[in-house]
Amino acid sequence: MGTKLDMGQILEDLESTSTLDELSAVAVRLRDRLQVEHLIYHWVDGANNQYGYTTYPDAWAERYQEKSYHRIDPVILGCFQRFHPVDWKTLDWSGKVAKGFLQDALSHGVGNQGYSIPIRGPNGQFALFTVNHSCDDETWKRFIDTHGRELILIAHYFNRKALEFESNRRPDATRSLSPREVDAMTLLALGYSRAQVAHSLTISEHTLRVYIESARSKLGAQNTTHAIATALSRGLIVV
Amino acid sequence: MGTKLDMGQILEDLESTSTLDELSAVAVRLRDRLQVEHLIYHWVDGANNQYGYTTYPDAWAERYQEKSYHRIDPVILGCFQRFHPVDWKTLDWSGKVAKGFLQDALSHGVGNQGYSIPIRGPNGQFALFTVNHSCDDETWKRFIDTHGRELILIAHYFNRKALEFESNRRPDATRSLSPREVDAMTLLALGYSRAQVAHSLTISEHTLRVYIESARSKLGAQNTTHAIATALSRGLIVV
DNA sequence: GCGTGCCCCGCTTTTTTTGGGGAGTAGAAA
DNA sequence: TTTCTACTCCCCAAAAAAAGCGGGGCACGC
Numbered sequence: 001m002g003t004k005l006d007m008g009q010i011l012e013d014l015e016s017t018s019t020l021d022e023l024s025a026v027a028v029r030l031r032d033r034l035q036v037e038h039l040i041y042h043w044v045d046g047a048n049n050q051y052g053y054t055t056y057p058d059a060w061a062e063r064y065q066e067k068s069y070h071r072i073d074p075v076i077l078g079c080f081q082r083f084h085p086v087d088w089k090t091l092d093w094s095g096k097v098a099k100g101f102l103q104d105a106l107s108h109g110v111g112n113q114g115y116s117i118p119i120r121g122p123n124g125q126f127a128l129f130t131v132n133h134s135c136d137d138e139t140w141k142r143f144i145d146t147h148g149r150e151l152i153l154i155a156h157y158f159n160r161k162a163l164e165f166e167s168n169r170r171p172d173a174t175r176s177l178s179p180r181e182v183d184a185m186t187l188l189a190l191g192y193s194r195a196q197v198a199h200s201l202t203i204s205e206h207t208l209r210v211y212i213e214s215a216r217s218k219l220g221a222q223n224t225t226h227a228i229a230t231a232l233s234r235g236l237i238v239v
Numbered sequence: 240m241g242t243k244l245d246m247g248q249i250l251e252d253l254e255s256t257s258t259l260d261e262l263s264a265v266a267v268r269l270r271d272r273l274q275v276e277h278l279i280y281h282w283v284d285g286a287n288n289q290y291g292y293t294t295y296p297d298a299w300a301e302r303y304q305e306k307s308y309h310r311i312d313p314v315i316l317g318c319f320q321r322f323h324p325v326d327w328k329t330l331d332w333s334g335k336v337a338k339g340f341l342q343d344a345l346s347h348g349v350g351n352q353g354y355s356i357p358i359r360g361p362n363g364q365f366a367l368f369t370v371n372h373s374c375d376d377e378t379w380k381r382f383i384d385t386h387g388r389e390l391i392l393i394a395h396y397f398n399r400k401a402l403e404f405e406s407n408r409r410p411d412a413t414r415s416l417s418p419r420e421v422d423a424m425t426l427l428a429l430g431y432s433r434a435q436v437a438h439s440l441t442i443s444e445h446t447l448r449v450y451i452e453s454a455r456s457k458l459g460a461q462n463t464t465h466a467i468a469t470a471l472s473r474g475l476i477v478v
Numbered sequence: 479g480c481g482t483g484c485c486c487c488g489c490t491t492t493t494t495t496t497g498g499g500g501a502g503t504a505g506a507a508a
Numbered sequence: 509t510t511t512c513t514a515c516t517c518c519c520c521a522a523a524a525a526a527a528g529c530g531g532g533g534c535a536c537g538c
Contacts, residue, residue, distance in 0.1 A: 011388070044477060080474040083360040084399050120359035121322045126477070149250070152395055153388060160323050178514055179310060191465030194495070207516050209496085214514095223524095224495075225464045226430030232471050233478045235319065238283065238365055239468055335506080417484060433525070446486050448526085453484095462494095463525075 005033065005150055014157045020165050023158075024053050030154065031055055031131075034147065037111045038132035041158055043125060043166075044070055044080075052127070052162070060108035072097045079118040079128055085152065087144060088114035089137070113140040115148075117155040121163050122235050129155035177236055181215040184208055186237045189228045244272065244389055253396045259404050262397075263292050269393065270294055270370075273386065276350045277371035280397055282364060282405075283309055283319075291366070291401070299347035311336045318357040318367055324391065326383060327353035328376070352379040354387075356394040360402050361474055368394035416475055420454040423447060428467045428478045 010030065017023045031039040042052030054061055063069075070076050078091040093102055106112060111134035119127045131151065133140065177185065180201070187197040194212075198205040212224055219234075221227035231237045249269065256262045270278040281291030293300055302308075309315050317330040332341055345351065350373035358366045370390065372379065416424065419440070426436040433451075437444040451463055458473075460466035470476045 007388075080477065081361045083402050084395075118361075122320045122357075149246075149392060152392060156323075156391055163322050180515065188464055189468035191461035191468075193462065203515085204517060206518060210516080213496085222430035223432065225427055225467050228464050229428035229430075229467055229471060229478050232468060235359075235365070239472050419485070442485085443487060445488060449486080451525095452527085 003033075003035065005147065007150055007153065010154060011157050014154070014161055017161055020053075020162075023161055023165070027053050027158075028055070034131060036131045036133040036143075038130075040130040040132065041127065041155075041162065043127045043162075044076060051166075056132075057109045060105070060110060063104070063108060069101060072101055074098050074101070075114065075116050075130070076128070079116050080126065082118060085115060085117040085148065087140075088116070111135075113137075115140075115144055115151065117152060119155055119159045121159060125163065127159050127162070129158055177215050177218060177231065178211075181211045181218075182237055184211040185215055185228060185231045186239065188212070188224065189232060189237060189239045242272075242274065244386065246389055246392065249393060250396050253393070253400055256400055259292075259401075262400055262404070266292050266397075267294070273370060275370045275372040275382075277369075279369040279371065280366065280394075280401065282366045282401075283315060290405075295371075296348045299344070299349060302343070302347060308340060311340055313337050313340075314353065314355050314369070315367070318355050319365065321357060324354060324356040324387065326379075327355065350374075352376075354379075354383055354390065356391060358394055358398045360398060364402065366398050366401070368397055416454050416457060416470065417450075420450045420457075421476055423450040424454055424467060424470045425476045425478065427451070427463065428471060428476060 010033070013026050013029070014023075017026055027039055027041065031037075038055045040052070040054040040056060042054060064073075074091040074093055075086070075088060079086050093099060111132040113135055114130055114132045116128050116130040119129060121127070129151070133143070135143075183201055184197060187200055188194075192200065194205055194208055198208040201208065212227070215231070216224060216227040219227050219230045219236075221230050228237075232239065249272070252265050252268070253262075256265055266278055266280065270276075277294045279291070279293040279295060281293060303312075313330040313332055314325070314327060318325050332338060350371045352374055353369055353371045355367050355369040358368060360366070368390070372382070374382075422440055423436060426439055427433075431439065433444055433447055437447040440447065451466070454470070455463065455466040458466050458469045460469050467476075471478065
């Protein structure tokens with residue numbers, strides 16, 4: 001677990017992949033080279049979809065899905081609010097549900113040590129790159145001290161590839177919003193009422209409605225709130 | 240421009256800062272060590288706020304602000320949709336406004352070569368870490384080939400520090416939402432109407448209103464849309 | 479035992495938003 | 509040149525949401 005990595009080789013390895021399967025193969029090699037038990041890369045979105053690659057036992061992956069564990073998993077919750085990588089030990093495991101979850105995870109073959117790197121892509125994509133292992137705290141600390149920085153880079157390149165494949169698979173019909181539409185959406189997201197937004201943009205409320213409506217239809221949203229949420233998670237507006 | 244960097248030292252240097260001023264000082268040293276003309280780190284948020292550190296001439300920074308150039312700047316627009324670092328040459332500089340912008344930039348002392356790394360933090364934060372220089376394409380390519388990966392890491396750590404300072408400056412008062420409130424907010428964000436949400440959660444619409452209202456007041460939001468936007472950007476719900 | 483937070487339900491009134499129309503300008507792209 | 513997109517304005521009726529009031533029960537920690 002303390003071996004020196006040839007980063008140039010690893011990153012080239014990653015770069016050279018052109019299918020998801022190849023990426024998975026690289027992930028396996030990477031896991032072996034890092035000498036950890038598990039290596040996980042997955043995306044999270046609100047509709048319970050998890051997508052990615054894991055070396056966890058299938059039983060655990062299924063259980064995780066079935067129980068909607070992503071909603072209580074401290075790793076997900078914690079990483080979602082942080083920027084830097086997170087050692088699982090530093091997360092908040094107090095609380096009944098978290099403890100139950102942890103027990104369940106351990107009993108399904110998940111290692112006791114973990115290090116997760118949150119990754120955010122365009123369009124509000126959120127992913128986690130995780131290495132997982134069973135060992136004592138001291139050993140794990142040495143591993144992280146040695147490979148922490150390298151893992152950040154690996155996670156970066158890994159995600160880059162995954163995004164590439166994903167956007168091929170689902171070419172997002174991301175018609176972008178016009179500047180005025182962005183203005184309107186942004187101000188709405190900031191809590192202004194339509195009257196206030198119209199006033200801010202010095203346009204009539206009727207005109208404003210046209211923007212909202214066209215943004216809504218571009219985003220395929222059901223209503224204004226949905227449009228705001230969609231625009232936010234696609235990264236089309238920033239609040 | 241091709242010197243070997245002592246990454247350990249640079250990152251430690253970054254880590255050791257505890258004020259924004261110190262971070263700025265590190266940025267200057269970093270610029271000198273990289274032997275580039277300019278080094279810029281800044282955030283962009285919806286309210287036109289730009290915040291960060293730049294070595295551009297003040298005149299340019301002011302002009303940029305005054306003209307709201309962030310709305311047409313191909314670097315911002317391009318990076319906002321990408322995950323990986325972007326060489327300015329690969330961006331779309333066709334179009335009248337873009338060309339005018341480029342001319343204006345060059346005449347204010349901005350170098351012709353640039354490399355920008357998009358960085359996304361929690362709460363929808365978006366930042367750019369940019370190095371800028373004047374030289375020919377060949378020289379620039381060598382520089383990027385040599386330092387590209389290192390720049391990613393530097394950008395990561397730089398942003399990490401900046402986020403740290405910013406969140407100190409603005410401590411978020413994040414009272415968390417109850418499970419039921421999270422349910423309500425999530426479904427609303429997915430575009431369901433109140434009636435549909437109430438039906439999904441098998442509670443009355445009146446009860447649902449209580450959750451929405453209590454979530455709204457916890458989040459200090461003006462209205463439901465604002466509450467959804469706030470919850471999303473604070474990472475309390477995921478869509 | 480008391481407060482606090484969570485969970486559930488009811489009514490009414492006012493305000494806001496939404497859904498459908500239609501029309502004209504300017505500027506950029508093809 | 510034509511075509512397209514973005515931007516601006518207007519009307520109306522219906523639906524939805526907000527905002528105000530009220531009620532009760534359960535579990536947890538101090």
